[in-house]
Amino acid sequence: MIQIVDKQNCCGCYACYNICPTKCIHMQSDVEGFGYPVVEIDECTECGLCEQVCPILEDKTAGNYEPLAYACINNNETIRLESSSGGLFSLIAEQVIDDGGVVFGANFNENFEVEHSCVEIKGELEKFRGSKYVQSRIGETYKQAKQLLKSGRKALFTGTPCQIDGLKSYLGKFYSNLLCVDIVCHGVPSPGVWKKYVDYRQAKASSAAQRISFRRKDDGWKRYSVSFLFENNTEYRKTLNKDLYMRAFLKNVCLRPSCYACQFKTIHRQSDITLADFWGIDHMLPDMDDDKGTSLIFVNSKAGQAMIEKIADKMKFKEVDINEAVKYNSAAIKSVDTNSNREKFFEELHKLTFDELVKKYCTDKLSIRVKRKIKAVLKKILMKVRLFGLAKKAAGRK
Numbered sequence: 001m002i003q004i005v006d007k008q009n010c011c012g013c014y015a016c017y018n019i020c021p022t023k024c025i026h027m028q029s030d031v032e033g034f035g036y037p038v039v040e041i042d043e044c045t046e047c048g049l050c051e052q053v054c055p056i057l058e059d060k061t062a063g064n065y066e067p068l069a070y071a072c073i074n075n076n077e078t079i080r081l082e083s084s085s086g087g088l089f090s091l092i093a094e095q096v097i098d099d100g101g102v103v104f105g106a107n108f109n110e111n112f113e114v115e116h117s118c119v120e121i122k123g124e125l126e127k128f129r130g131s132k133y134v135q136s137r138i139g140e141t142y143k144q145a146k147q148l149l150k151s152g153r154k155a156l157f158t159g160t161p162c163q164i165d166g167l168k169s170y171l172g173k174f175y176s177n178l179l180c181v182d183i184v185c186h187g188v189p190s191p192g193v194w195k196k197y198v199d200y201r202q203a204k205a206s207s208a209a210q211r212i213s214f215r216r217k218d219d220g221w222k223r224y225s226v227s228f229l230f231e232n233n234t235e236y237r238k239t240l241n242k243d244l245y246m247r248a249f250l251k252n253v254c255l256r257p258s259c260y261a262c263q264f265k266t267i268h269r270q271s272d273i274t275l276a277d278f279w280g281i282d283h284m285l286p287d288m289d290d291d292k293g294t295s296l297i298f299v300n301s302k303a304g305q306a307m308i309e310k311i312a313d314k315m316k317f318k319e320v321d322i323n324e325a326v327k328y329n330s331a332a333i334k335s336v337d338t339n340s341n342r343e344k345f346f347e348e349l350h351k352l353t354f355d356e357l358v359k360k361y362c363t364d365k366l367s368i369r370v371k372r373k374i375k376a377v378l379k380k381i382l383m384k385v386r387l388f389g390l391a392k393k394a395a396g397r398k
Contacts (some may be wrong), residue, residue, distance in 0.1 A: 001037055001041075001044050001047055001048075002016050002025070002039065002050040002051050003039075004037065004092060004186065006037050007036065008258050008260070009056050009057075009258065010257075011029070011162035011258045011262075011263075011264075012034060012256060013163050013166030013167075014027065015050075015055060015142065015166035015169050015170045016049075016050035016051075016168050017138075018053060018142040018143050019048065019049045019050060019053045022044065022045055023043075024039055024041075025037050025038070025050060026040075027137075030347070031158060032136065032346045032349070033128060033191050033194075033195070033349075034191070034256050035191075037050070039386075052169075052184055053169040053170050054169070055162060055165035055168075055169045056263055058167055065300060065301050067267055067268065067298045067299060067300045067322060069321070070296075070299070070308070070318065070320065071281060071284070071295070071317060071318050072090055072294075072295040072296075073312055074087030074088060074090060074314070074315050075181050076314075078116065079129075080292060080293055081292060082129050083295075084215045085275075085276070085277045086164065086293050086294045088127060088275055088297055088315070089105075089181070090129060091311045092156065092181060092307060093105075093122075093125050093158075093296070094122055094125065096154055097121070097125075099154050099155055100154060101120070101177075102118050102119065102120045102148055102153060102154075102155050102156070103118060103119055103155075103156045104116060104117070104118045104141050104144075104155065104157040104158060105125075105127075105158045105159075106128065106131075106132050110210065110213055112209060113141060113191065114132045114134040114135070114136045114191065115136055116136050116138050116141040117141065118144060118155075127303050128158070130131065130213055130214060131210075131214050131215050132214065133188075133189055134188070134190075135189065135192075136163070136309060138163060138166070141157075142166070142167050142174070145167065145171075145178070148179055149171070149175045149177055153177065154177045154178075155178050155179070156180075157179075157180050157181070157187070158182070160181075160183060160185045160264075161252055161264035161265070162186060162258070162262070162264045164180045164182045164271045164364065165314060168183060168270050173344060174269065177272075179304070180270065180271040180273075181273045182274050182275075183258075184276035184277075184331050184332045185265075185331065186331050186336060187252065187259030187262070188243075188256050188259060189248070190255075190256070190263065193245075193248065193254040193349065194245070196349065196354055197244065197245045197354050198212075198276045200244075200353065201236060201353070201356035202230070205236060206232065207371075208231050209230055209231075209385070210229055211228075212230050213226070214226055216220050216237065217293065219239055220303055221292055221294075222291055223239050223240065225237045225239050225240070225243075226239075226245065234239075236342070244358045245354075247358055248345075248358055248362050251361075252336045252363055253342050254342075254346075255336065259322070260336060260338045261335055262359030263319070265331070265333050265335055266333060267326070268300070270300075271300055272299075272307070273298065273299055273308070275295060275296075275297055276295070276296040276298075276331075276332065277293075277294075277296065277329070278294040278295060278325070279296075279328045280327065280328025280329070281296075283328070283393075284320060284325065288318065296325055296333075298322065299350050302304070306357065330392070339361075340345070344361060345362075347359075
């Protein structure tokens with residue numbers, strides 16, 4: 001029976017929830033808004049399957065395939081601009097659907113909660129495009145994927161590295177008709193924090209949201225914007241360094257405990273393909289940098305390489321040194337640092353407004369001190385200039 005003693009040892013992948021034969025495990029949100037498995041002891045048969053499929057508890061063996069890295073850009077400019085980086089997810093997903101398969105990914109539901117679902121029509125892929133900086137609820141999609149795979153259908157499953165490991169552990173065997181794509185993940189923020197932010201934005205706009213995007217490229221790919229379009233036809237849009245939610249996210253103050261010691265950040269992954277933003281493209285391949293988005297991909301298996309070859313004519317791509325590329329995207333192999341304000345942030349999550357929370361716990365105090373010193377120095381300089389001017393006037397009158 002699975003028991004979560006240290007929350008850092010649970011990534012919330014839903015593998016235990018999906019595998020339980022008696023359905024006695026349910027995912028329950030804690031005070032921080034993260035889901036953890038809770039076992040109904042009276043219904044548990046102590047079969048041990050939940051512990052066996054836990055990707056954190058299982059012993060991982062690295063594959064013998066040495067990954068390759070590529071810089072990629074989708075030739076379809078429209079889809080590229082709708083995507084977080086170079087639009088490679090769409091090319092892969094469309095190919096799977098063309099091959100008669102289904103695609104699993106993360107999307108917003110009607111309440112702008114992030115959850116996994118599946119589609120088999122190209123026109124519905126748009127809901128999976130673009131980053132969602134919130135932990136997605138897997139629900140029963142592992143079960144759905146298994147049923148489809150057993151029936152012989154091809155399936156693409158996309159998610160964070162821990163979700164892909166959770167799926168692989170749940171399946172328990174190799175399926176040649178399964179393609180897995182993960183991402184280079186910074187860490188997953190709390191769904192509870194995200195809900196508070198959505199409520200805050202809707203209250204500020206006095207209207208319900210009808211569209212939310214984390215990665216608008218109107219100000220460029222490198223300075224992407226968070227956008228809320230509301231039903232009253234107003235829009236909120238701020239670049240990543242000015243948006244309150246993104247400031248909390250990038251300050252590592254609202255991430256899941258397991259993200260600070262992630263066991264899935266490595267070059268050798270369980271997925272077939274890894275997708276990421278190609279930060280550093282301006283240094284490594286400036287000819288592929290137009291600030292509209294370039295994807296960095298790791299090809300982690302023969303199946304992944306076969307897919308890239310299949311879609312090669314639909315994209316611009318160049319192979320790069322994977323170790324050099326990772327230097328600009330350390331999130332691929334390194335966990336984020338714990339923010340010392342994290343505990344206090346969550347203690348006051350339900351006491352302060354969202355802007356008060358971010359101002360109190362996500363502001364760089366050093367920067368404030370530096371700004372105060374600069375203001376003080378400028379004030380002294382201005383005073384000296386004024387005194388010099390007065391002295392000059394006085395000398396001119398003599």
